[in-house]
Amino acid sequence: QVSVINTVDTSHEDMIHDAQMDYYGTRLATCSSDRSVKIFDVRNGGQILIADLRGHEGPVWQVAWAHPMYGNILASCSYDRKVIIWKEDNGTWEKTYEYTGHDSSVNSVCWAPHDYGLILACGSSDGAISLLSYTGDGQWEVKKISNAHTIGCNAVSWAPAVVPGSLIEQPSGQKPNYVKRFASGGCDNLVKIWKEEDSQWKEEQKLEAHSDWVRDVAWAPSIGLPTSTIASCSQDGRVFIWTCDDASGNSWSPKLLHKFSDVVWHVSWSITANILAVSGGDNKVTLWKESVDGLWACISDVNKGQGGVSAVTEGQQNEQ
Amino acid sequence: PTQVVPGADPSARQLCFAWGPAEVLVCETRFGRAGGSRSRSPSRSQSRSPSRSQSRSRALTGSVTDTGEGAPGSSRVFLVRRDQDIYIQTLRKLFNESHGIFMGLQRSEDELAGKSRKAQLVQVSKNYRSVIRACMEDMHQAAVSTRDPALQGQYSTQVSILSAMELIWNLCEILFVEAAAAGPLLLRLLDWVRLHVCDVDSMVREVLSSENPSKHKLFWNVVDVFVLQGRMDEARHLLSKEVTANPTSMNMYKILDDLMKKMPMPSLGNTQTLTELELKWQHWHEECQRFLQDGTFASNPHMESICKILVGDEDAILEKKELMTTWYHFLVTRLLYSHPTVKPMELRFYAQSSMDLFLGGESSPEPLDMILMAAFEFEMHQVIKECSIVLSNWWFVAHLTDLLDHCKLLQSHNLYFGSNMREFLLLEYASGLFSHHSLWQLGVDYFDHCPEFGRVYLELHIERIPLNTEQKALKVLRICEQRQMHEQVRSVCKIMAMKALRNNRLGSALSWSIRAKDAAFATLISDRFLKDYCERGCFSDLDLIDNLGPSMLLSDRLTFLGKYREFHRLYGEKRFPEAARLLLTLMTAHIAPCSFWMTLLTDALPLLEQKEIIFSAEQTYELMRCLEDLTAGNADKQKFQEDDVETTKVEMLRLALARNLARVIVKEGTVEGS
Numbered sequence: 003q004v005s006v007i008n009t010v011d012t013s014h015e016d017m018i019h020d021a022q023m024d025y026y027g028t029r030l031a032t033c034s035s036d037r038s039v040k041i042f043d044v045r046n047g048g049q050i051l052i053a054d055l056r057g058h059e060g061p062v063w064q065v066a067w068a069h070p071m072y073g074n075i076l077a078s079c080s081y082d083r084k085v086i087i088w089k090e091d092n093g094t095w096e097k098t099y100e101y102t103g104h105d106s107s108v109n110s111v112c113w114a115p116h117d118y119g120l121i122l123a124c125g126s127s128d129g130a131i132s133l134l135s136y137t138g139d140g141q142w143e144v145k146k147i148s149n150a151h152t153i154g155c156n157a158v159s160w161a162p163a164v165v166p167g168s169l170i171e172q173p174s175g176q177k178p179n180y181v182k183r184f185a186s187g188g189c190d191n192l193v194k195i196w197k198e199e200d201s202q203w204k205e206e207q208k209l210e211a212h213s214d215w216v217r218d219v220a221w222a223p224s225i226g227l228p229t230s231t232i233a234s235c236s237q238d239g240r241v242f243i244w245t246c247d248d249a250s251g252n253s254w255s256p257k258l259l260h261k262f263s264d265v266v267w268h269v270s271w272s273i274t275a276n277i278l279a280v281s282g283g284d285n286k287v288t289l290w291k292e293s294v295d296g297l298w299a300c301i302s303d304v305n306k307g308q309g310g311v312s313a314v315t316e317g318q319q320n321e322q
Numbered sequence: 323p324t325q326v327v328p329g330a331d332p333s334a335r336q337l338c339f340a341w342g343p344a345e346v347l348v349c350e351t352r353f354g355r356a357g358g359s360r361s362r363s364p365s366r367s368q369s370r371s372p373s374r375s376q377s378r379s380r381a382l383t384g385s386v387t388d389t390g391e392g393a394p395g396s397s398r399v400f401l402v403r404r405d406q407d408i409y410i411q412t413l414r415k416l417f418n419e420s421h422g423i424f425m426g427l428q429r430s431e432d433e434l435a436g437k438s439r440k441a442q443l444v445q446v447s448k449n450y451r452s453v454i455r456a457c458m459e460d461m462h463q464a465a466v467s468t469r470d471p472a473l474q475g476q477y478s479t480q481v482s483i484l485s486a487m488e489l490i491w492n493l494c495e496i497l498f499v500e501a502a503a504a505g506p507l508l509l510r511l512l513d514w515v516r517l518h519v520c521d522v523d524s525m526v527r528e529v530l531s532s533e534n535p536s537k538h539k540l541f542w543n544v545v546d547v548f549v550l551q552g553r554m555d556e557a558r559h560l561l562s563k564e565v566t567a568n569p570t571s572m573n574m575y576k577i578l579d580d581l582m583k584k585m586p587m588p589s590l591g592n593t594q595t596l597t598e599l600e601l602k603w604q605h606w607h608e609e610c611q612r613f614l615q616d617g618t619f620a621s622n623p624h625m626e627s628i629c630k631i632l633v634g635d636e637d638a639i640l641e642k643k644e645l646m647t648t649w650y651h652f653l654v655t656r657l658l659y660s661h662p663t664v665k666p667m668e669l670r671f672y673a674q675s676s677m678d679l680f681l682g683g684e685s686s687p688e689p690l691d692m693i694l695m696a697a698f699e700f701e702m703h704q705v706i707k708e709c710s711i712v713l714s715n716w717w718f719v720a721h722l723t724d725l726l727d728h729c730k731l732l733q734s735h736n737l738y739f740g741s742n743m744r745e746f747l748l749l750e751y752a753s754g755l756f757s758h759h760s761l762w763q764l765g766v767d768y769f770d771h772c773p774e775f776g777r778v779y780l781e782l783h784i785e786r787i788p789l790n791t792e793q794k795a796l797k798v799l800r801i802c803e804q805r806q807m808h809e810q811v812r813s814v815c816k817i818m819a820m821k822a823l824r825n826n827r828l829g830s831a832l833s834w835s836i837r838a839k840d841a842a843f844a845t846l847i848s849d850r851f852l853k854d855y856c857e858r859g860c861f862s863d864l865d866l867i868d869n870l871g872p873s874m875l876l877s878d879r880l881t882f883l884g885k886y887r888e889f890h891r892l893y894g895e896k897r898f899p900e901a902a903r904l905l906l907t908l909m910t911a912h913i914a915p916c917s918f919w920m921t922l923l924t925d926a927l928p929l930l931e932q933k934e935i936i937f938s939a940e941q942t943y944e945l946m947r948c949l950e951d952l953t954a955g956n957a958d959k960q961k962f963q964e965d966d967v968e969t970t971k972v973e974m975l976r977l978a979l980a981r982n983l984a985r986v987i988v989k990e991g992t993v994e995g996s
Contacts, residue, residue, distance in 0.1 A: 005403060006403075007345065007403045007406075008345075008400075009400050009401070010398065010401065011397060012397045013397055014397040017351055018349050018350070018397060018399065019351055020338065021338060021340055021347045021349045021399045022340050022347070023341075023342030023345065023347060025786055026786055026788035027343040027344050044401060069813075070817045070820070071817045071820055073820050073824065091824070092824070224778075225778045225782075226777075226778040270339065272341050273341065273343060273782050274749075274782050274783070279341065279346075281339045287339040287348065
């Protein structure tokens with residue numbers, strides 16, 4: 003059973019492109035074609051506008067909350083080629099950094115696992131991916147991967163932080179040797195995996211399966227298994243689940259989740275990675291779960307069978 | 323089945339979706355942006371980077387041409403939540419108390435074997451059921467006392483759901499946990515029916531409490547109810563009233579009464595074997611049959627129908643459908659009068675035919691019926707599966723499955739993750755608890771008892787608990803520390819330190835960063851403290867700084883802070899030589915940051931100007947060297963030289979140092995062997 007517990011009237015003057023809850027579900031950030039980013043306090047069913055952030059000169063495509071240990075920080079990216087990082091200081095939200103290094107619309111932003119520090123990956127229509135790292139004192143260091151995807155990059159998603167080898171507690175203060183990875187999807191129909199080696203970002207894998215632009219990629223949270231899982235969706239209507247069984251990250255195999263009748267725009271994993279949400283062109287959000295035999299099933303009603311959630315849709319009033 | 327989001331615009335819009343920690347976000351949008359339209363090759367003008375001035379207009383046109391329509395769309399975002407049950411106040415007791423029972427079960431001795439273990443498990447099952455019943459009672463009270471019809475409806479629905487849960491659980495207890503054997507099985511089933519088929523209770527009460535029960539129009543109905551439920555004594559008692567009013571039927575009554583009295587029933591103790599019972603029963607059955615065939619009761623249709631029931635005549639029993647109300651009542655009555663020594667494995671046959679006969683093609687089975695049927699067929703997995711589908715939260719299946727698992731009844735049905743059914747359901751249930759502001763604490767315990775994924779699920783969920791108050795943060799921290807979740811401990815401490823810093827609570831921020839073992843942050847905060855000191859001339863949070871102990875070593879800056887405070891303390895206690903030595907060490911051992919040297923040297927001034935000589939010659943030379951290092955290093959800094967205050971300070975210091983040097987040389991030269 004699904005029920006609407008709150009309807010936030012954002013008063014955006016144009017289409018909303020993204021809405022994201024912060025870590026605790028207490029705040030909601032929305033961004034729109036009206037070029038603004040808004041932040042609401044949604045505790046206890048309320049909706050109080052905390053901030054109306056102006057700074058972009060074009061439709062804002064995505065927002066992303068940083069981990070709360072860095073304070074209240076939000077990143078936004080826009081058609082105006084800019085990435086803006088906003089920060090709350092003494093109760094007011096302000097622009098804390100603006101990145102203008104892209105030549106075209108920035109389509110996606112994603113914060114790295116907090117273990118790596120404060121790092122933001124940005125994917126742009128100019129085909130490049132830039133990584134902004136906070137080095138302290140209001141300073142950000144930029145690394146750019148040019149021509150990551152020909153024609154354009156549409157999505158970026160970080161892999162969860164996993165320390166290679168054993169998981170013994172490191173002596174305090176010493177940073178474990180993380181292997182940083184993220185996935186990107188682009189207009190070259192590819193999903194690529196990038197790995198940091200000697201402070202340089204290198205293309206580690208090229209995952210080919212889609213026949214049209216990849217619109218979104220989502221790396222599943224880790225539940226401690228040695229497998230890694232990535233979901234990708236594309237203009238070709240397909241959603242693939244990619245899994246890699248070995249720790250070295252060498253062999254990825256795709257499994258087709260479903261072929262939809264229209265473009266699939268968005269995929270995202272639940273916190274414990276057991277449900278994948280797919281937003282498609284056919285006006286639906288469907289929720290998927292892997293069943294006993296490794297097949298992905300669209301779970302139809304709340305708590306149906308071994309894990310059930312309803313498919314959320316609108317417009318189809320008469321379906322029971 | 324699909325779920326409609328109320329209020330969403332039914333026109334062709336797309337839905338954007340995002341996961342929150344507890345809720346999910348849904349908002350109407352239109353995908354397809356400038357630079358990423360549906361066409362395979364976007365026009366050149368779109369993909370090339372637009373110039374500044376162009377971008378503004380292009381942004382607007384871009385979205386319009388892409389979508390093909392001008393309407394901007396809804397500006398609403400829907401927050402949608404699953405599993406609302408945890409928010410129902412009256413169910414709180416269910417969650418809390420069942421948690422206690424669950425924990426008790428996990429900790430209970432597995433070493434107990436055989437009968438005592440079984441008795442223990444049956445008790446656990448009974449405990450769960452009494453919690454359900456208590457909740458039902460509360461819910462019923464709530465329904466009765468509210469004036470709001472909508473609420474009343476809700477409460478009543480909850481009552482029926484709880485009632486159904488208890489019905490199912492009770493049956494599972496009889497068949498699976500207790501695993502009642504032939505004989506006692508029937509008795510248990512009779513109890514079960516008597517407890518749960520309550521539709522006739524009011525009628526029974528009405529007749530019994532009337533002045534002249536035998537004259538009541540529903541009199542025979544009540545007698546029938548008693549017979550159908552195997553309540554022989556009560557039936558006989560009522561019948562006796564009838565015969566006193568109607569002496570003509572005395573003969574018939576005596577025979578019927580005798581038959582009812584003699585009816586062989588299974589017993590709970592070991593007073594007779596099954597074979598003995600079967601024999602006795604067969605004998606009795608034949609006797610009833612004879613009386614019937616002889617036409618003994620021919621003149622009294624009521625009594626005749628009762629006798630027919632006694633011989634297990636299906637049609638006669640079915641005639642009393644309305645008094646039984648359910649097919650499972652019919653099942654048990656059938657068994658009572660045709661096969662009281664039924665074995666557990668034989669139930670399935672009787673169950674299916676009972677349901678078919680009772681429903682008679684008029685109505686189709688409901689979900690509850692299917693669940694009970696699965697239980698009679700001993701298909702445990704089916705029961706769990708069906709319950710998962712029908713019920714709106716995981717509470718029931720999680721706890722029942724856990725209990726069945728402890729009864730060693732579930733084969734390990736390997737699910738995708740390799741974990742079994744029990745763990746799967748517990749994970750789902752506990753995850754649901756985490757979205758509640760206080761019930762999440764119960765969830766922790768459940769995760770603890772999920773050996774494969776409990777820990778990682780806990781790690782992922784506990785990060786999302788809002789740390790609104792220090793108290794809550796400490797609670798979360800304690801949980802993480804107890805389980806050696808070091809990453810989460812660090813994370814919580816860092817978040818709290820950051821919060822404290824934002825609210826200018828430096829002491830709190832410092833103690834959190836120490837707990838987080840976060841050197842960088844500790845340095846940051848120490849700098850703030852020092853900055854504050856420079857500005858205000860005093861320290862805040864002295865207690866904390868004075869009692870740093872070994873944690874002082876976390877960061878150099880922190881060490882300096884601690885030592886610097888110590889210097890002030892020594893000075894305050896007039897332990898000047900010690901203070902002087904410490905001050906010097908702070909600079910020479912490079913514990914103090916260069917930026918602070920000026921302040922330290924200025925702090926040395928009063929020591930230099932004491933009547934008594936504090937700094938030795940060597941120490942004075944050191945101080946002078948420090949001063950020169952400092953001023954030399956700042957040679958490029960224009961500000962330093964132009965700042966009058968600074969230059970005056972430097973001059974004063976040089977003077978004081980020189981004076982001290984002079985005095986001390988004299989002193990050391992004069993005194994013997996110094």
